[in-house]
Amino acid sequence: QVQLVESGGGLVQAGGSLRLSCAASGSIFRINTMGWYRQAPGKQRELVAVISSGGRTNYGEFVKGRFTIFRGNDAKTGSLQMNSLKPEDTAVYYCNVVSPSGLIVWGQGTQVTVSS
DSSP states (O other), rough: EEEEEEEOOEEETTTOEEEEEEEEEEEEOOOOOEEEEEOTTTSSOOEEEEEEEEEEEEOOOOTSEEEEEEOOOTSEEEOOOOOOGGGOOOOEEEEEEEEETTTEEOOOOOEEEEEE
């Protein structure tokens, strides 16, 4: 069984930066994509960024060049660099991984709070 652990969340002022990290452990299956999603109170979970095993990336429209997703060389770790944070970026951020067969594993989430 794969477990994901996110870290790096916290409180930051508007315009600041945070780097979230995600680490997979346990019975690691081959990871096809690694992604970050977020969910704000009262809103649906939405895509922030995703990176494929080949390094292709896709970002939510609201990112607009502010965030960058990375994937570790060992393919078991990843990170999300977030710059120019805005109060509307406040949410719980979740890491997930997807296997080639479509198995999805989610982390427990990490809170990001951006103050104005």
